[in-house]
Amino acid sequence: MNIKKIVTILNYLSTKIPYLTKLKVAKLLYFLDKEHFIRYGRFVTNDYYVKLKYGPVPTRILNIINNPNISLMHKSILNFLSSNISFGNEPNRTVKSRKSPDLDELSKSEIEVLDYIIEKYGRKHIGELINFCHKEFAWKNTQENEFFSVEDIIHNLKEDRKQELLKVYEDYKTENKELRIIYF
Numbered sequence: 001m002n003i004k005k006i007v008t009i010l011n012y013l014s015t016k017i018p019y020l021t022k023l024k025v026a027k028l029l030y031f032l033d034k035e036h037f038i039r040y041g042r043f044v045t046n047d048y049y050v051k052l053k054y055g056p057v058p059t060r061i062l063n064i065i066n067n068p069n070i071s072l073m074h075k076s077i078l079n080f081l082s083s084n085i086s087f088g089n090e091p092n093r094t095v096k097s098r099k100s101p102d103l104d105e106l107s108k109s110e111i112e113v114l115d116y117i118i119e120k121y122g123r124k125h126i127g128e129l130i131n132f133c134h135k136e137f138a139w140k141n142t143q144e145n146e147f148f149s150v151e152d153i154i155h156n157l158k159e160d161r162k163q164e165l166l167k168v169y170e171d172y173k174t175e176n177k178e179l180r181i182i183y184f
Contacts, residue, residue: 055133
């Protein structure tokens with residue numbers, strides 16, 4: 001997971017959406033990843049979504065929002081995080097921009113889909129977003145506290161497109177596994 005990219009996305013979202021809470025972030029990121037995967041065959045955040053009471057939650061990103069001073073992060077990443085966004089201490093844990101996002105961290109397709117998600121869902125009340133998430137096949141087909149499967153996320157696609165995307169995803173996982181073996 002590219003933390004600089006995640007920070008840029010959070011920063012970008014917070015410049016476009018007033019009063020951005022972590023709950024809203026979780027839903028928007030799910031729709032961002034789903035839509036980008038359907039259009040371009042890759043996820044943006046590379047996080048894993050778990051089913052919780054109010055919808056899908058990106059597990060590693062939630063950890064960053066809840067614990068922005070994680071000691072496991074390299075100091076340069078922590079500095080990047082704190083110089084770009086801040087997190088409120090209120091119960092809803094808001095995400096606030098500190099400066100304009102550096103869009104060089106995002107691809108054109110990521111910005112395109114991010115803008116689409118902001119336009120489609122950004123003004124929705126959190127209750128509406130939760131309802132949208134609860135209608136998702138992946139939500140319905142996953143047990144509480146379990147991870148969503150890629151197959152369930154793209155369940156409603158035509159079979160040939162679904163198989164094409166699953167092949168791309170499997171190839172991606174294989175390539176990344178080989179890279180980890182070679183470089184780590």
